[in-house]
Structures are given as structure tokens and as C-alpha cells.
Amino acid sequence: MAEPGVTSSNPIRDVCDYELLFDCVHCGLCAEACPTYVVTRCEMDSPRGRIYLMKSLAEGRIDLDDDAARHLDLCLGCRGCETACPSGVHYGRLIEGARSFVERNHRRGVLDRLKRHAVSAIFPYPNRLRALLAPLKLVDHVGLRPALRAIMPPIARDWLDLLPPLQANLRLLAKAPTATSRADAPAVVVHHGCVAQVLADSENVNSERLLAAAGYRIVQLESTSCCGALDLHSGNAARARDFARANVRALKKSGADAIVSGASGCSVAIAEYGDLLKDEPEFAEDARAASSKVRDLSSLLLDAPLKPKREFRCRITYHDACHLAHGLGVREAPRRLLASIPGVTIIEMPESDLCCGSAGSYNLTEPTMARDLACRKADNIVATGADYVVLANPGCEFQIAAELRHRRSKIEVVHLADFLAMASQ
Numbered sequence: 001m002a003e004p005g006v007t008s009s010n011p012i013r014d015v016c017d018y019e020l021l022f023d024c025v026h027c028g029l030c031a032e033a034c035p036t037y038v039v040t041r042c043e044m045d046s047p048r049g050r051i052y053l054m055k056s057l058a059e060g061r062i063d064l065d066d067d068a069a070r071h072l073d074l075c076l077g078c079r080g081c082e083t084a085c086p087s088g089v090h091y092g093r094l095i096e097g098a099r100s101f102v103e104r105n106h107r108r109g110v111l112d113r114l115k116r117h118a119v120s121a122i123f124p125y126p127n128r129l130r131a132l133l134a135p136l137k138l139v140d141h142v143g144l145r146p147a148l149r150a151i152m153p154p155i156a157r158d159w160l161d162l163l164p165p166l167q168a169n170l171r172l173l174a175k176a177p178t179a180t181s182r183a184d185a186p187a188v189v190v191h192h193g194c195v196a197q198v199l200a201d202s203e204n205v206n207s208e209r210l211l212a213a214a215g216y217r218i219v220q221l222e223s224t225s226c227c228g229a230l231d232l233h234s235g236n237a238a239r240a241r242d243f244a245r246a247n248v249r250a251l252k253k254s255g256a257d258a259i260v261s262g263a264s265g266c267s268v269a270i271a272e273y274g275d276l277l278k279d280e281p282e283f284a285e286d287a288r289a290a291s292s293k294v295r296d297l298s299s300l301l302l303d304a305p306l307k308p309k310r311e312f313r314c315r316i317t318y319h320d321a322c323h324l325a326h327g328l329g330v331r332e333a334p335r336r337l338l339a340s341i342p343g344v345t346i347i348e349m350p351e352s353d354l355c356c357g358s359a360g361s362y363n364l365t366e367p368t369m370a371r372d373l374a375c376r377k378a379d380n381i382v383a384t385g386a387d388y389v390v391l392a393n394p395g396c397e398f399q400i401a402a403e404l405r406h407r408r409s410k411i412e413v414v415h416l417a418d419f420l421a422m423a424s425q
């Protein structure tokens with residue numbers, strides 16, 4: 001119920017889509033699916049608590065103080081609560097609105113602002129990230145990362161630890177079989193992302209090669225912009241819309257019948273362009289068309305399964321990336337693909353769909369909670385005794401690999417496209 005004098009069309013503050021708040025019946029069935037609640041056991045760090053908080057803010061019953069902003073900041077935007085919710089609450093839309101409200105109305109501490117500014121200024125722009133990483137590539141090449149790490153301030157050290165060794169990606173690059181498709185085959189475009197094209201491009205290349213081997217015709221984008229997910233998750237909807245418009249134009253021009261991304265967060269962002277640009281007559285129709293074409297790699301490959309030339313004997317466990325499982329509802333297709341490889345044994349880990357703490361740039365801005373979740377994920381992975389963790393999102397890959405490196409574990413973390421490429425040699 002709204003407060004007296006506050007109607008569904010007339011909240012006091014523009015916090016989020018106010019009417020959507022009333023879909024929540026406060027049953028609490030989402031709580032155990034929420035990673036932050038599972039860690040803190042604090043009601044205000046649960047989906048229900050945050051919904052209550054958004055409503056209280058909208059109705060002017062509380063002010064946006066440090067404490068309120070903190071509970072909203074701590075949300076990973078993983079959407080585990082959407083999967084668990086029997087009432088169909090669109091939590092993702094609610095938290096995106098609330099984040100924008102926090103950005104507009106709350107002044108954070110200096111360090112927090114600096115971190116967020118750095119993420120926003122660098123990560124969506126591949127050339128800036130490449131330039132920043134160029135000296136580090138040299139450092140890795142001569143094996144001096146531990147020495148560099150030792151002289152860095154703690155916050156820079158935390159960020160450095162999340163960065164994969166900058167040479168390692170080459171090991172997997174371009175291993176999938178190559179093939180030439182028929183001119184009348186369905187056209188697929190792989191969106192190479194922003195961070196992914198710098199740090200995990202083997203996943204893009206191997207996705208294209210696997211799709212071509214499966215009979216699809218690969219088309220390229222004339223230009224690739226960030227999908228806008230980083231901005232949406234940090235409350236900068238205006239720039240997210242700028243990126244979305246650029247992508248909608250390029251995707252339309254590509255003539256693709258299907259759009260794939262190796263990063264599930266990007267897939268979901270594109271799948272929601274129709275909603276993001278719905279009030280822009282010039283883009284609304286093309287945005288809806290782009291959204292309707294989003295597919296995930298494994299579902300497309302299942303239509304034309306790989307035929308590996310040999311056994312690939314190993315034990316793997318599969319981690320469900322949040323946006324793939326909770327955003328696109330894809331869980332079975334990657335498992336079926338992996339199970340079809342001769343020699344592969346899949347061992348399910350507990351809580352496979354509980355967020356690993358990566359969550360876009362969350363592990364950079366909320367390192368404590370992110371690390372707690374990475375530890376929990378690594379415990380579950382190690383308990384399976386697997387040789388490989390396979391997943392379909394580069395952010396999860398970096399986050400989980402960092403924790404396993406820290407434990408000196410021999411378990412390898414591999415993106416689905418790279419794993420399929422290795423297995424189909």
C-alpha cells in the first residue's frame with residue numbers, strides 16, 4: 001500500500017518505475033537466491049528489503065542517506081531474485097532506476113567516486129584499455145608482475161589481481177576449426193564487446209569459427225560500441241542509450257539474422273534495447289528488431305552439434321553466469337553441448353547459479369562482497385574435483401580465475417567457446 005496522499009501515479013520522488021514496486025507481495029521467497037542476503041543475512045540486503053527501501057524513498061518516508069545508498073550499491077544486479085520470484089517482479093528494471101536516482105542525488109566518498117570515474121572513463125573504450133594495458137603486457141612478458149604488485153597501493157593491487165595474465169589468452173586463440181558457409185545460410189554477428197575484445201578476444205574468434213563450422217554465415221559489424229550494460233548497472237542511463245543507438249545502427253546494417261555475444265551481460269543489454277529505446281521514434285522499431293535477434297552461442301550450436309575428432313577426457317563443472325541463467329533463461333543448452341563431447345564428465349557444483357561477485361564492474365567497486373562471493377564460488381568448484389570450470393562470460397572467468405590463482409589451484413577456468421574449440425581439435 002502507498003502512504004496516504006501518495007498514489008501510484010504520483011510518488012514524491014522519481015526513484016524507479018513506481019508502479020512496478022506493487023508487484024512485490026513481500027513473500028520473501030527470493031531471499032535465499034540473493035547472494036548479498038546469503039552473505040550478510042541482513043533484510044535490507046535482500047531483494048524484498050531493497051524493494052521496500054525504493055518504495056520508502058519514492059514515497060518520501062526516508063531520505064537517501066549513506067546507509068540507504070549502501071544497501072542499493074551492494075546489489076549485484078544479478079537477477080537471481082527474478083528467477084526465484086513467483087510474482088514476476090521486474091527487479092532488474094527497478095534497480096536500474098534506483099541506481100540512476102542514487103547517481104543523481106547522492107555524493108559518494110572521494111575514493112568511491114574516483115573508482116567509478118576510472119571504470120566509466122576506461123572500460124567501455126577498447127583503445128583506452130589497450131593503451132593502459134600495453135606497459136603491463138611488457139611487465140607480464142618479463143615476469144615482473146609480482147614485483148610490480150609489491151610496490152602498488154592496495155586498491156591498485158586488488159584491481160591488478162583480477163587481471164588475467166596478459167599472455168595466457170594466446171594459448172586458446174584461434175583453435176576452433178575454420179569453415180566457409182553457404183551464401184544462403186542464416187547470418188550471425190558476434191558482438192565483440194568492449195573489455196572482451198581486449199582481454200578475451202579468443203572467445204569472440206572461437207565463437208565465430210564454431211558458428212561457421214556449424215553452418216552459419218558470419219557477418220561483421222562495421223563498428224562495435226560498448227553494449228551499455230556497464231552504464232545501465234551504474235546508473236548512467238543517458239550514455240547507455242548513446243551506446244545502444246550506435247549498436248542498433250550497426251546491427252541493422254550488418255543484416256544479421258541472429259546476434260550473439262560471448263559476454264552474457266552484453267547479450268541481455270542488447271535483448272533489452274527495445275525497452276531502453278522504446279520512447280525514441282527514430283530507433284524504437286530497429287531496437288526491438290535487434291533485441292528479438294539475440295541468441296546464445298550454445299543454443300545455436302545445439303542445432304548443428306560439433307563432431308570432435310577425438311575423445312577429450314576430463315572432468316568439468318559448469319558455472320551459470322547470472323545474465324545467461326537469470327536474464328536469458330539459458331541453463332540446459334551449454335550443459336547438453338558439453339555433455340555431447342566424448343570423454344567429458346560433468347560434475348554439478350552446488351549453487352552453480354549464485355553470482356561469483358564479478359557482476360560487470362562490481363568487483364572493482366565493491367571488492368569486499370565480491371571477494372566473499374568469489375571465495376564461496378571457489379569452495380564449491382574445488383569440492384567437485386573438476387579439471388575445468390566452464391562458463392559463458394568473461395567477467396566471471398576473470399573473477400573465478402583470480403580466486404583460484406590465489407589458492408594456487410590447478411583448475412582451469414575456460415569460456416565455453418574456447419573449451420568447445422579445444423575439444424573439437
Ligand code: SF4
Pocket residue numbers: 033034035036037045046047050074075076077078079080081082091
Ligand atoms: S539482483 Fe541479485 S544481489 Fe540484487 S537483490 Fe536481486 S538477487 Fe540480490
Ligand code: SF4
Pocket residue numbers: 023024025026027028029030031047048081084085086087088089
Ligand atoms: S521480489 Fe518476488 S519473491 Fe521477492 S518478496 Fe517480492 S514478490 Fe516475493
